[in-house]
Amino acid sequence: MSLLNLALKRIFSRKLTTILLILSIGLSTMLMLGVQKIKTSAKDSFSNSISGTDLIIGSRSGATQLLMYTVFRQGHPIATMSWDSVEQIKSFSEVKWLVPMSLGDSHRGYPVLGTSADYFKHYRYANKKELMFAQGKHFHDTFDIVLGSEVAEKLNYSLNDRLFLSHGVAKGNLRTHKDHAFTVVGILKPTGTPVDKTVHISLQGFTALHINWGSYSKNKQAMSLELHPQSVTSCLIGLTSKLSIFSVQSRISQWKAEPLMAIIPGMTLARLWNSIRVIDSAFFIITFFVTLITFIGLLLVQLISLQQSKRDLAIFRSMGAHPFQLSWMLILESLFITFSGVVTGIIIMNLLGIVLRPFLEDSIGLMLSFSILGFTEFILALSIILFGICTSIIPAVLAYRKSVSEGFISL
């Protein structure tokens, strides 16, 4: 019988205590790794949402607010920017491309984005990936519609389906633009970004929805009208040279016609991430202390069991076990309990991830990563195991000292 075997037999002789310990280490691990996973997923989700865009322009408000509603479709703009401004900015020699964006309507809870066909040409996500079509093509007609992958999948839409949009984005009974039916002409491939949850229509279509808003106008009637938008929510801009980012940004911030602002998406994302990091650090500190308390519990159980197993250790010692072997046996016991706890934690975390993923995606737009254990989470799990081993060194040293100083044969 090996020492490991003996250690396992001793552990299983205290089933209830062992199960409770494994569970409590498992829950601490789940908490610690879960916070890390949410952080990583949020960071990936944030940083992958937009790339290749040099500036985002909108009416003057907060930089984060502009980023949130333009890229993540969260929140509302406090004002729009005029179409004249859009045209003027587009004519800047430094501007390579400009994609106007109008938000404010929705379809069964999914935001509607009015934009130009250039959106599909210039919008990039993750590592400058282009938007790809799973089916169909981008819109050509006013009442064409392109669906994000999730919208099509969840609402079970396919090409040529006809649908109506609602006015506003709030939940509840929204007024439907019943007079304008849109036809699905394209479905995008999944991107893992808010694009998947967006219903894309042309700016002309978006304008048509709001012409004579409240009075009756059919598709044909609307199409006969001038469909130039009066205003848009924001614009994405690509510049001919990165060197001109700050000069263009400065010109926009001094725009005379109306109060506008331009933000650099990467910088705003970094700033946003830094502000969230405080919460993240607070969470990490809390989970660290929860884990610490769990290990104090483990230490306590080991010290109590050391007292109870005095007789066992005395028997082993009299049979020729060296104090090192006894200490090693206690460390093995701890290692087994901690390892099992960490594995339990990883399993619970992944099961919870599967259950909570749809809820997190729907409610806060957070897309959890699919990996069972990322590199940082692996390092954290390893640290917890090492921490468990370190904790067991205290009873191991006590057992060593006790078995050296006492004969142990008096039983």
Next chain:
Amino acid sequence: MALLQINDFFLRYSCDTNFSLNIDQLLIEKKTKTFIEGPSGCGKTTFLNVITGLIKPNRGQINVLDTDLTTLNPITCDQFRADHFGIIFQLFNLLPYLTVIENIILPCTFSNSRKQKALLISSSLEDEAKRLCRELDITDTLLNKPVNQLSIGQQQRVSIARAIIGQPEIIIADEPTSALDNERKNQFMSLLLKECETYNLNLIFVSHDTSLQQHFDTSYNLNTLNTISTVNTHVFA
């Protein structure tokens, strides 16, 4: 040839200066069954701690099988104990979370030499444990049971099997009969002596029960041996 030779031995615990054990000379020959007696508190357990190398004396020489235990480093001393001593405790002290078989083969975990000796007789440690069980009338149905389901008589047999597996040269028995009634005491003694005869093992038996003296070749009273004992006790004549 000497089994145990003690010269000019002195021990005093730093935590209990009222007690000391002082043995000028003691020689126990090989192939003997030795009885050490003395009342409670006279230092019988301390004596066993000393001759098994668990406690180092303040002074003196302790030769066991021609090896001076006082000169061995702690690891070698532990290994020596594992290889050469089989121990039977007062309350048998079988481990409740191990089965009968696992309890019997436990000493082989710490002694490779005992393991090898056991494997010379049987093809595996489990087979050797089963063979000893058959020899000691432990039925097959008990072999994989936890030991706390055994009767006292069955526990006696398992503790003997655990001490003799791998045939260590010396069997130490620390008052194993003190909690037994006369019938069980006699059963235990005859079984233990028979096994020691069969495997040619040396037995050092410690007890306060002088009625057991008749079973042994030599006997010593620890109070007589302890030349400066501070404990007032009855001296065995």
